[in-house]
Amino acid sequence: MTSGETDVSDTDRPEVAAAPKPSFELGTGPGRVLVWFYGVFTVAAASRTIVEMARGFDRAPLAYTLSAVAALVYGFITYSLVRGGEKARRAALVCCAAELLGVLVVGAWTLAEPTAFPDSTVWSDFGMGYLFIPVILPVTGMIWLRRAKTVAV
Amino acid sequence: MLDALTVAVAVTALALAAWCGHAAYRDQPTKDWHFIGMAVVSVLALAQLVVGVVQLARGERPEQGMAVFIAYLIGSFAAVPAAGFLSLTERTRWGSVTVAAGAVVLAVLEVRLYDIWGN
Numbered sequence: 702m703t704s705g706e707t708d709v710s711d712t713d714r715p716e717v718a719a720a721p722k723p724s725f726e727l728g729t730g731p732g733r734v735l736v737w738f739y740g741v742f743t744v745a746a747a748s749r750t751i752v753e754m755a756r757g758f759d760r761a762p763l764a765y766t767l768s769a770v771a772a773l774v775y776g777f778i779t780y781s782l783v784r785g786g787e788k789a790r791r792a793a794l795v796c797c798a799a800e801l802l803g804v805l806v807v808g809a810w811t812l813a814e815p816t817a818f819p820d821s822t823v824w825s826d827f828g829m830g831y832l833f834i835p836v837i838l839p840v841t842g843m844i845w846l847r848r849a850k851t852v853a854v
Numbered sequence: 855m856l857d858a859l860t861v862a863v864a865v866t867a868l869a870l871a872a873w874c875g876h877a878a879y880r881d882q883p884t885k886d887w888h889f890i891g892m893a894v895v896s897v898l899a900l901a902q903l904v905v906g907v908v909q910l911a912r913g914e915r916p917e918q919g920m921a922v923f924i925a926y927l928i929g930s931f932a933a934v935p936a937a938g939f940l941s942l943t944e945r946t947r948w949g950s951v952t953v954a955a956g957a958v959v960l961a962v963l964e965v966r967l968y969d970i971w972g973n
Contacts, residue, residue, distance in 0.1 A: 729944060729948075730944070730946060730948050731948055731951075732948075733940055733941075733944040733948045733949065733951075733952050734948055734951050734952050734955060736940065737936075737937060737940055737952045737955055737956060738955065740936070741933075741959055744929065745929075748925045748929070752919075752921045752922055752925060755921060756919075756921075832962070
């Protein structure tokens, strides 16, 4: 008789039934693609920092420090996306905003005062060396994180 | 030898990206055949890693530095398998998008590798 029953679709089912509210997933569906890109940029920024530091930190201290900061921000957002839950969502949202601000400030800074940067960072020239993905990524991230809230609540 | 492999990896990676992009467009997850495609690209990338290390051992040097070259070789090898694992646990069209994105990243890495090796 099981086959004859009409199933209630997921969208019709009331959500109240679930006892303890499960921490919702941020890293599935379209979020999976974001996890991939943030993961790639974590590795890219981190390895870039390591290579740059190994070559001599004094060559361009400001640029290398900014690369390290970028690596940390990317790493934290990747972790938050994988972890999921409201707290991680908020933290990731703040970091995405910081990331966007970082790209815009550093991007403008490198154009306005190139002498301050003997070597480039991930965020130089608004991320031109990385196909402008550093600008696109935080915007997409924030759209996804804001939408994830309305879906979950 | 290395340049030929670089071109081969880049071309197969772009083909994989198009294939998985098509699967995503048709709202399909990655299937067995896609994973075979990923394996082919990964084997080529592994061959490239081996050839690159052998050339370094022979005393040839990349134009833009050893550390960067090795980092890019390892990154190229890891890109597609990593995206493949993500798509294993994401059985929707978004898994296919992830692999397509991974293959595009690999193609970009190959262009950079070509510049780094120089000669």
